[in-house]
Amino acid sequence: MSTALLTDHYELTMLAAALRDGTASRSCVFEVFARRLPNGRRYGVVGGTGRVLDAITEFRFGDAELAHLRSTGVVGEDALAWLADYRFSGDVDGYAEGELYFPGSPVLTVTGTFADGVVLETLVLSILNHDSAIVSAAARMVSAANGRPIIEMGGRRTHERAAVSCARAAHLAGFSTTSNLEAGRTYGIPTTGTCAHAFTLLHDSEREAFAAQVDALGVGTTLLVDTYDITRGIDTAIEVAGPDLGAIRIDSGDVGVLARQAREQLDRLGATRTRIVVSGDLDEYAIASLRAEPVDAYGVGTSLVTGSGAPTAGMVYKLVEVDGRPVAKRSSSKESLGGRKVALRRHKATGTALEEVVFLASGKAPEADGHDRYPQIPLVRGGEVVPDVPTLEDGRQRVRTGLVSLPWEGLKLSAGEPAIPTVHHTGEQ
Amino acid sequence: MSTALLTDHYELTMLAAALRDGTASRSCVFEVFARRLPNGRRYGVVGGTGRVLDAITEFRFGDAELAHLRSTGVVGEDALAWLADYRFSGDVDGYAEGELYFPGSPVLTVTGTFADGVVLETLVLSILNHDSAIVSAAARMVSAANGRPIIEMGGRRTHERAAVSCARAAHLAGFSTTSNLEAGRTYGIPTTGTCAHAFTLLHDSEREAFAAQVDALGVGTTLLVDTYDITRGIDTAIEVAGPDLGAIRIDSGDVGVLARQAREQLDRLGATRTRIVVSGDLDEYAIASLRAEPVDAYGVGTSLVTGSGAPTAGMVYKLVEVDGRPVAKRSSSKESLGGRKVALRRHKATGTALEEVVFLASGKAPEADGHDRYPQIPLVRGGEVVPDVPTLEDGRQRVRTGLVSLPWEGLKLSAGEPAIPTVHHTGEQ
Numbered sequence: 006m007s008t009a010l011l012t013d014h015y016e017l018t019m020l021a022a023a024l025r026d027g028t029a030s031r032s033c034v035f036e037v038f039a040r041r042l043p044n045g046r047r048y049g050v051v052g053g054t055g056r057v058l059d060a061i062t063e064f065r066f067g068d069a070e071l072a073h074l075r076s077t078g079v080v081g082e083d084a085l086a087w088l089a090d091y092r093f094s095g096d097v098d099g100y101a102e103g104e105l106y107f108p109g110s111p112v113l114t115v116t117g118t119f120a121d122g123v124v125l126e127t128l129v130l131s132i133l134n135h136d137s138a139i140v141s142a143a144a145r146m147v148s149a150a151n152g153r154p155i156i157e158m159g160g161r162r163t164h165e166r167a168a169v170s171c172a173r174a175a176h177l178a179g180f181s182t183t184s185n186l187e188a189g190r191t192y193g194i195p196t197t198g199t200c201a202h203a204f205t206l207l208h209d210s211e212r213e214a215f216a217a218q219v220d221a222l223g224v225g226t227t228l229l230v231d232t233y234d235i236t237r238g239i240d241t242a243i244e245v246a247g248p249d250l251g252a253i254r255i256d257s258g259d260v261g262v263l264a265r266q267a268r269e270q271l272d273r274l275g276a277t278r279t280r281i282v283v284s285g286d287l288d289e290y291a292i293a294s295l296r297a298e299p300v301d302a303y304g305v306g307t308s309l310v311t312g313s314g315a316p317t318a319g320m321v322y323k324l325v326e327v328d329g330r331p332v333a334k335r336s337s338s339k340e341s342l343g344g345r346k347v348a349l350r351r352h353k354a355t356g357t358a359l360e361e362v363v364f365l366a367s368g369k370a371p372e373a374d375g376h377d378r379y380p381q382i383p384l385v386r387g388g389e390v391v392p393d394v395p396t397l398e399d400g401r402q403r404v405r406t407g408l409v410s411l412p413w414e415g416l417k418l419s420a421g422e423p424a425i426p427t428v429h430h431t432g433e434q
Numbered sequence: 435m436s437t438a439l440l441t442d443h444y445e446l447t448m449l450a451a452a453l454r455d456g457t458a459s460r461s462c463v464f465e466v467f468a469r470r471l472p473n474g475r476r477y478g479v480v481g482g483t484g485r486v487l488d489a490i491t492e493f494r495f496g497d498a499e500l501a502h503l504r505s506t507g508v509v510g511e512d513a514l515a516w517l518a519d520y521r522f523s524g525d526v527d528g529y530a531e532g533e534l535y536f537p538g539s540p541v542l543t544v545t546g547t548f549a550d551g552v553v554l555e556t557l558v559l560s561i562l563n564h565d566s567a568i569v570s571a572a573a574r575m576v577s578a579a580n581g582r583p584i585i586e587m588g589g590r591r592t593h594e595r596a597a598v599s600c601a602r603a604a605h606l607a608g609f610s611t612t613s614n615l616e617a618g619r620t621y622g623i624p625t626t627g628t629c630a631h632a633f634t635l636l637h638d639s640e641r642e643a644f645a646a647q648v649d650a651l652g653v654g655t656t657l658l659v660d661t662y663d664i665t666r667g668i669d670t671a672i673e674v675a676g677p678d679l680g681a682i683r684i685d686s687g688d689v690g691v692l693a694r695q696a697r698e699q700l701d702r703l704g705a706t707r708t709r710i711v712v713s714g715d716l717d718e719y720a721i722a723s724l725r726a727e728p729v730d731a732y733g734v735g736t737s738l739v740t741g742s743g744a745p746t747a748g749m750v751y752k753l754v755e756v757d758g759r760p761v762a763k764r765s766s767s768k769e770s771l772g773g774r775k776v777a778l779r780r781h782k783a784t785g786t787a788l789e790e791v792v793f794l795a796s797g798k799a800p801e802a803d804g805h806d807r808y809p810q811i812p813l814v815r816g817g818e819v820v821p822d823v824p825t826l827e828d829g830r831q832r833v834r835t836g837l838v839s840l841p842w843e844g845l846k847l848s849a850g851e852p853a854i855p856t857v858h859h860t861g862e863q
Contacts, residue, residue, distance in 0.1 A: 006435065010616040011594045013587065015627025017615070022650035028636050035632075060594070073619040119636050126630075127613075130590035131597055158442065161559035162746040164596035165440045165489070168560055184556075186446070187439035190502040198444025201555075203464075203753035206761040207457050207548050221451035231765045238765075257765060311745045317591040317736060324632035332635040336660045336667075336686060 009066045009088075013127045014079060020120055021084035029087075029120040034326035034345045037099070037113035037133060039106065043141075043315035045420025048411060050144045050404060051112055052174045053136030054102040055397060058390050060128050061093050087120065095121045097385035103140075103177055103400030104380050105407040107361045109427045111346045111381060112137075112320060119327075126322045134320050135167060136174045138312035142289070143178030144404055145313065146305060148416055149293040154181035154302045156197060158284065159310035171310045177400045180309075181302070192397060199227035199254045199282065199304075211238060215245040225251035227282055230267075231258065239267055243274045252280035252301065260285060261298045268299035288313050289418055331365075342429065344368075350425075352376040358410045364430035371430045438495045438517075442556045443508060449549055450513035458516075458549040463755035463774045466528075466542035466562060468535065472570075472744035474849025477840060479573045479833060480541055481603045482565030483531040484826060487819050489557050490522050516549065524550045526814035532569075532606055532829030533809050534836040536790045538856045540775045540810060541566075541749060548756075555751045563749050564596060565603045567741035571718070572607030573833055574742065575734060577845055578722040583610035583731045585626060587713065588739035600739045606829045609738075610731070621826060628656035628683045628711065628733075640667060644674040654680035656711055659696075660687065668696055672703045681709040681730065689714060690727045697728035717742050718847055760794075771858065773797075779854075781805040787839045793859035800859045 023029035042049050066074075066088040074080055074088070095117020106112050113133065115122045146155055157175035160168035160183075172188030182197040183189070189196040200218055208214035215228050224246045230238030230253045242253055253271070255263050260283040271279050283295065284304030292303055323341055324332060331343030345366040351359040354376055362371050383391050395403070408416065415424025452458035471478050495503075495517040503509055503517070524546020535541050542562065544551045575584055586604035589597035589612075601617030611626040612618070618625040629647055637643035644657050653675045659667030659682045671682055682700070684692050689712040700708050712724065713733030721732055752770055753761060760772030774795040780788040783805055791800050812820050824832070837845065844853025 008594065010619055011589070011597065012615050013589060013613040013627060014615055014618075014625040015613065015629055018627050018651055019629060019633045019647075022633070022646045023636065025650045026642075026646040028646065031636060033636070070619075073615070077618060077625070079615065079625065119632075123630075123632060126632075127590045128594055131592060131594035134591050135593040135596070160440070160442060161556045161751075162563050162748070163560060164564040164593060164599055165437070165557055165560035166595035167564070167593035168440065170593055184442040184444065186441050186443055186502070186508070189443075189506060190439055190499075196443040196506070196508065198442060198447050200444055200448060201552075202763045203548075203552060203555075204448045204451070206753045206763070207452065207460060207462070207756055213455075217451045217455040217457065218448075221454045222447055231763075233764050235765060257763075307746060307748070316740045316745045319591070319736070322590075324635050327636055334631045334635070334660075334686075335662050336664060 007065055007067055007070055008060045008063045008128055009070045010073065011128045011131065012124060016124050016126055017074070017080050017084065019123055020087070021080040023119055024084055024087055030118050032328050033117065033119045033122050033324055035115040035122045035126070035322055036111050036325045036346060037129065037320050037322050038109055038111055039318055039320045041108050041319070042423055043319060046141065046315065047415045047417065047421050047424040049106045049137060049318060050140045050178065050407070051100045051102055051104045051106050051133070051137055052140030052177055053132040054099055054113070054384065056132050056136065056170065057113070057129055058384060058394065060132060061097070061125060061385065062390065064091070064093060064125065064128065066091055091124065092388055093117065093121055093125065093385070094388040095385070096383070096387065098381045099384050100380050101382055101395045101400065101403060102397065103403030103407065107423045107425060107427050109363050109429070110348055110361055111363065114345060114381065130320060130322050134318045136170055137318035137320065138316055139171050139174035139309065140178045141318065142313035142315065143175045143180060143309055144408065145289040145418060146292055146309065147179040148408055149289045149418060150303055151296060153300065156181060156282070156302060156304045157183040157185070157309060158304045159306035160185045162307045163310035168310065173397065175309055177397060178404055179401060200229045202229065202232045205229065205232040212241050212245060215242055219246045224249045227252040227254050229254045229256065231255050235263060235267065236270065239270050240274070243271070243276050248275040248279070250276055250279045252282050254282040254284060254304070256285045261295050264295070264298045264300050293418060348380050349373055349377055350380055352410065356410055357412055358425045360425050361427045362430050363427055368431070436494055436496050436499055437489045437492045437557055438499045439502065440557050440560065441553060445553050445555055446503070446509050446513065448552055449516070450509040452548055453512055453516055459547050460757050462546065462548045462551050462753055464544040464551045464555070464751055465540050465754045465775060466558065466749050466751050467538055467540055468747055468749045470537050470748070471852055472748060475570065475744065476844045476846065476850050476853040478535045478566060478747060479569045479607065479836070480529045480531055480533045480535050480566055481569030481606055482561040483528055483542070483813065485561045485565060485599065486542070486558055487813060487823065489561060490526070490554060490814065491819065493520070493522060493554065493557065495520055520553065521817055522546070522550055522554065523817040524814070525812070525816065527810045528813050529809050530811055530824045530829065530832060531826065532832030532836065536852045536854060536856045538792050538858070539777055539790055540792065543774060543810065559749060559751050563747045565599055566747035566749065567745055568600050568603035568738065569607045570747065571742040571744065572604045572609060572738055573837065574718040574847060575721055575738065576608035577837055578718045578847060579732055580725060582729065585610060585711070585731060585733045586612040586614070586738060587733045588735035589614045591736045592739035597739065602826065604738055606826060607833055608830060629658045631658060631661045634658065634661040641670050641674060644671055648675045653678045656681040656683050658683045658685065660684050664692060664696065665699065668699050669703070672700070672705050677704040677708070679705055679708045681711050683711040683713060683733070685714045690724050693724070693727045693729050722847060777809050778802055778806055779809055781839065785839055786841055787854045789854050790856045791859050792856055797860070
């Protein structure tokens with residue numbers, strides 16, 4: 006399906022006007038960045054870069070798209086002819102998926118003609134704002150879970166297609182599995198499932214439901230024990246499946262207390278290796294509060310797909326350079342810095358991040374040593390995605406490395422300042 | 435594109451287990467409802483019903499979907515054979531799009547075999563939870579705007595496909611236009627656009643940018659005047675376009691003060707009919723606070739697509755009846771009432787809503803008079819969408835009618851109780 010109409014009307018009318026007066030061919034640099042992190046967050050994690058590259062590749066105005074634009078009169082024939090031939094032919098640099106970002110980090114830089122870059126604005130922002138919001142929330146959950154696996158099960162609480170991208174973002178952050186089958190197909194993410202209360206209610210008794218599930222899925226399955234009475238549910242589960250039952254799931258109540266009681270009961274019944282999965286409106290705070298409880302895995306839904314209070318990353322796509330000249334809006338507090346920027350992330354010798362230095366590509370670079378690195382990498386050259394662009398699995402590793410590099414305050418869940426400051430280096434010392 | 439894998443893993447493993455023990459063919463009723471409204475909201479608006487009907491129709495397991503399920507071993511051959519032939523053959527009743535809902539309202543009821551209904555759970559919830567969250571927020575904005583038009587421009591702040599559904603939900607609530615071209619194509623929603631700061635920055639001067647835009651789009655266009663200095667921007671806009679300029683847009687600063695100054699300035703310049711469009715992080719509260727200002731239209735983005743603090747409606751899909759017998763989970767505060775429910779909305783003779791009476795379809799119906807009505811309507815019969823199912827435009831009218839029917843407290847933006855109580859009628863007087 007073409008992604009070309011996932012675009013704001015004004016991108017195309019601006020294109021039409023710029024084609025008409027000749028400015029469409031000016032060399033431009035567009036920059037994606039977040040002015041701030043949401044809600045006292047201490048770091049952001051870039052998500053969606055891989056999807057952006059796919060979307061740019063599929064950004065083609067076919068007959069159906071052109072017919073719609075013609076019939077509605079959005080733009081005239083000159084612009085339609087230009088769009089019919091559109092292939093992005095510029096360059097893209099950016100933070101790899103899974104990279105940490107901070108206020109002002111140049112997360113993505115699009116270089117090309119004005120026409121090349123302006124038509125991609127909406128689509129690029131949609132993907133980065135959504136996916137970065139989800140992966141940023143997910144990373145906090147993974148960090149709070151402290152090595153315990155988290156299952157993504159939030160698809161039912163968000164748009165059906167966004168759900169697939171949420172599963173992808175959760176995987177990127179380090180979730181272990183997803184319930185979303187389309188995410189399994191599209192991205193190869195392992196899918197898992199337990200059981201719903203409906204399955205127990207369908208049967209004449211909990212015992213029959215458990216027996217049917219074990220019969221169909223084996224004793225390694227996860228039985229949902231809280232439909233009627235949890236203690237009796239656990240007894241029945243072990244009677245039916247035996248002490249080798251894979252797991253039980255508790256989806257309601259004070260799951261910390263219930264997990265402790267369930268662990269004791271399971272151990273008494275000899276099911277010492279049966280795992281305990283908890284779910285039910287968990288977020289990073291609830292996960293952290295369960296750290297001392299005998300929980301083996303978390304199921305997370307709503308809070309993941311809604312970005313746990315920050316459903317969008319608030320990134321913007323700004324024109325920062327025209328024919329080599331820095332440009333910027335100047336009327337208000339929304340001011341931003343003109344000119345193409347590059348970032349340098351400084352680290353201590355121990356590997357702990359110190360600051361995000363943002364400087365003009367045209368200016369004098371700040372000094373760097375062997376512990377520092379440049380988070381931007383080339384992603385597209387002359388319209389072609391570069392070979393060896395990082396994979397989703399690379400991103401998963403990058404999230405882990407990034408979280409380890411944060412100063413310890415950066416991993417606190419409470420509201421605070423960004424974990425490292427963004428320093429604008431002017432080139433003048 | 436098949437919607438079949440927009441489904442949770444466990445729906446299919448439950449199906450497989452139920453096919454194996456014969457319970458898959460039991461007659462079931464599944465009910466969609468919200469236990470509560472989000473965040474002190476006083477009403478909800480149902481969105482997505484039309485999309486649910488499309489999604490059910492497209493819910494087919496084709497070769498590609500079956501091959502994925504086979505290769506990953508999600509279910510065995512018996513379940514795969516059943517899925518290959520799957521066509522929903524049951525009934526669906528529900529609240530039409532644009533209908534108000536309250537805690538416990540039976541927003542959608544799916545009747546069929548267990549197998550028929552269980553596989554639809556995730557997809558139905560994804561659509562209803564997303565679209566209802568957006569239309570519910572949008573209706574508050576429309577109400578706050580008090581007749582002034584609102585332009586939907588939030589696509590860049592949400593998932594690229596969710597953006598299209600957000601534009602649809604905003605239209606349903608009464609927004610006038612959207613920036614999203616795909617929403618224009620898919621749903622026939624009128625699209626509009628103004629201009630971005632990038633277009634001004636692209637040019638050597640604001641004057642040249644304005645001239646190019648007017649040349650390409652005519653004097654009826656909307657010029658964005660806040661790139662450098664708003665007062666000078668307005669002067670330049672009228673010098674370039676003349677007093678017949680369609681509109682100016684202000685996207686930053688204290689838009690109330692700026693709108694007043696701009697109105698005076700435009701009037702002084704003879705541009706008395708040039709409209710003023712404001713945008714920039716507006717939500718329903720900001721819109722309401724601008725009621726006394728000379729604003730002609732609002733552009734709303736982030737707050738719309740994020741549900742203005744409530745990005746999901748939190749609806750659930752619960753099995754409530756098996757072979758005519760009411761069923762319900764009983765272990766916790768998540769308890770719900772078993773049995774298929776019907777709603778009656780009572781009104782005063784003036785048309786003001788009084789209460790949402792929810793009663794068992796199998797019990798004695800509450801008494802009703804000519805002012806009362808039953809919000810549920812038939813949507814699908816024997817797998818076929820009924821003729822004359824309400825359109826999106828019908829829904830737009832239904833939102834208007836619904837808001838008018840609310841007691842006046844119901845339209846307050848502040849947090850409060852649901853505008854009308856939900857009364858569970860037991861049939862015993």
